[in-house]
Amino acid sequence: MPTRILPAVGDADAVRSLITLLSQLPDAEPLPPLGDSTQLVDTLARLAADSVDELPEVVIVHERIGPVPALELVREVALRFPAVGVILVTTDASPGLFSAAMDSGARGLVTLPLGYEDLAHRVQAVAQWSVGVRRHLGHGGDVFTGAGGTVVTVCGAKGGVGTTLTAVQLALAAQASGRPTALVDMDLQTGDVASYLDVQFRRSVVDLAAISDISPRVLADAVFRHDTGLALLLAPGEGERGEEVTDRAARQILSALRSRYEVVVVDCGAQLGGAGAAAVEMADTALLVTTPDVVAVRGAKRAVRMWDRLQIRKAEETTLVVNRHSRGTEIQPALIQKITGTALAATTVPAHFKELQAAVDAGRIHALDPKGTVRQALWALAGELGLVKAPETAVVRRGTRARGGDRGAVGFRRRRE
Template identity: 85%
Template sequence: MPTRILPAVGDADAVRSITTLLSQLPDAEPVGPVADSTQLIDTLARLAAESVDELPEVVLVHERIGPVPALELVREVALRFPAVGVILISSDASPGLFSAAMDSGARGLVALPLSYEELVSRVQAVAQWSVGVRRHLGHGGDVFTGAGGRVVTVSGAKGGVGATLAAIQLALAAQASGHATALVDMDLQTGDVASYLDVQFRRSVADLAAITDISPRVLADAVFRHDTGVALLLAPGEGERGEEVTDRAARQIVSALRSRYEVVVLDCGAQLSGASAAAVEMADTALLVTTPDVVAVRAAKRTVRMWDRLQIRKAEETTIVVNRHTRATEIQPPLIQKITGTAVAGTAVPANFKELQGAVDAGRVHELDNRSTVKQALWGLAGELGIVRTPDAAAHRSGGRLRGGDRGSVRFGRRRETGG
């Protein structure tokens, strides 16, 4: 059986060199190279969704891959796709890097400039390991997809457009339909998830920032189990501690959550930080919430362009959620789609702040009445995104009938901006 090898190489010269050598390896079936970390993860996730047997046995990660640093990318691949053997290609063959690569989950290190003998030896060893892992998984009787849980980020085009409430309701819908769900407040300095749900907890996402190996026990100690069953990982009470959560820490935290929960929803706020950028980049689905007014739509366009320039996310891979929508407003979803170049969710959220005010002021947004058009729309959006088991599962469990495609408009935002 040929060994499938997927190179992840961003440098054109390195691509030619590696491709030439791979074509000479015995029983090798090189796969078309991917140019960056996002493309690699997307490719592996797509293959894993079909079957573990579709995944390549070996992935080669070049040291100059981007935008995610090579060691962090190795760690993510090893965690999300444990049946894939990862080999790091680097000009640094020191014991220190070798140890760091092994700690990150690599199965080998090949030094630059590439040697045919070294490459063939390492590829064959890693391929044999990968085949053994798959055989073990196959005999274990468990269904293995390799992709881990679904990660959804919710960002605001600007402050007060309703990203936090949207994130909370999406998480509640996923949990109510039977998915183990985590809700993370990644708005590190001004996060209000705790206020919306009226909870106080001494641990926060900042407590995980300095931990390089987040075990299930460590993660369990950091999350707060809400009455609804949703696991909460809150923003730090002291906003300045948000600086402790670097982009690298965020990647490790998201990866740890993905490995434990079926759905992970992150409220990323409206301000871009290294941590929120890493979360958006890693997300399976990235939502950007806007309202149908000129200022907010311009802010959404700026955000989309910035994500694209920084190679965080392409416009066509971002989904706009229109909040406070009314049929009478001049700016309708098709126009927003045209202006931003993104996809637009089919479910718009209606404007009915009177439904929300009491629950928001009391910090009990999880107790919104099932007749609330706002809740119906947001839970319908969860169905559209595929984070509930069936379109009607959430409604059945909560005792109400939710209509996923409701239109109207909603006026909601952060607790401090209820008048906006």
């Protein structure tokens, strides 16, 4: 999530120096500087009237600001806008001024002349504090404190291999462990997450496709909040409208979700268009679900080779998940891994459709029996992938029939660019 930084500086030379450094900070969004204390307070009041989410995370107050003295201005901002972190920029590095600044409500102090490392460290710390305060106050929904949430894409080797079931259960496991989670149906023509979870909806991912700047409020309007706590961004009811979601739109949508949720699970289906390809490319973990039969394995091999040719993702960066596995199956996971050249999830999902049929028919896939082997395996997979918090990971792994045992089998997580 970009850190919005609002400078309040009365000195022209200081403005240029500060803006130059702020523009070099990673994930920083410097706002137009304000020249006096009145402008600053009025601007913050106007933004707060709309929503606390509209306020910048960080305000930088220069010692030469006026007409209100810097420390008085810091105190006023801290009292009126407690979710905003204030940094004071000053030439005085004495313990007395530092103490006075902290007493006034400043969250940090940076001395002149400005240095990149000092400024970057202080901005990052204050931004994290600000986001944490907003969560504590109940503002901003599921704001995630950190560089960004984890994006996991789930694709199918072909239709009917259990892609949606896998995506839904991974998301449910993450949410149940206490991690704010969004589930996105990026199977734009034939996606059916809504039917699996028995929800009626008006808005879909298409409603965000034409918006270049997806604000927290706009995102919240498009998301459906499920009874389980999951945030759902669903595929359009009219499949032909899926073409409106371009690869660029998909990147913007997922970036917005990543800034708001700790975990974002994306159901890409079996037919990968531009939007799905963009999702797979930017994902931290890309799963490819297959069943242990010749047709599905061939489909998995074709998908992996296509992704490599189109430079979407390399085979070794993709994690293969084997669904409907049994010991009597002729094609075993190790052979599928050798054929596809992918990484292999240690957790396999057993072939027990009877456990699923009633829940699927009723549109209540979220109500699977916790003691069922399919549900246990999928939640164990969530633990293997690091999608659940540590205490929950220990619980769900009890039912796992792990193969290999080391985390090296988990798909390679690509570093975000």
